Amino acid sequence: MNVLETLLLVWAAGGVLSRDGDRLHIEAPKGAIPPQLLDALRANKASLLALLPMRAPAQADEATK
Template structure:
């Protein structure tokens, strides 16, 4: 398995890597660091460190493919998502973490076109259709596949 394939597999699991000096640092969702992935990281540690430190020329940022994550299984939450969810559980209904903006639209508005525009934006970005749930004791992202209000 080449370095590009290693990075692709690691990123598809939501695992983040970075270098601090000569140390390879890892942040991963619960259960993502399987024994196979740990072995893969160990076998490629030197090359990964060189890449992260910018000491290698054989792979650049554009050669690492973006990998679509399957929506057939539960998606892990990021650290920031889990933190915000926890704050909401401790202080339910508080709007302190919401960013609000008001826009005044003047003139004639075609409500149907406006609704279609919003629906198109929402259909393009999974995060706008994402809820959170507990599955087997872990907080996960649940992406609603499509809009029902067309």
């Protein structure tokens, strides 16, 4: 699965993918991301990190509340 397919499947599952430093952050309904999609996210992590913008500090603060 390539990077674009991975992103599209995350969005189709109702998820939002963002970058937090050298980590990927996924917000999705519980159980929405199947194991094979998690595997694809891991396999494409470097490319996804290069593609996604950094999360704004306000977004990071909200995520920790």
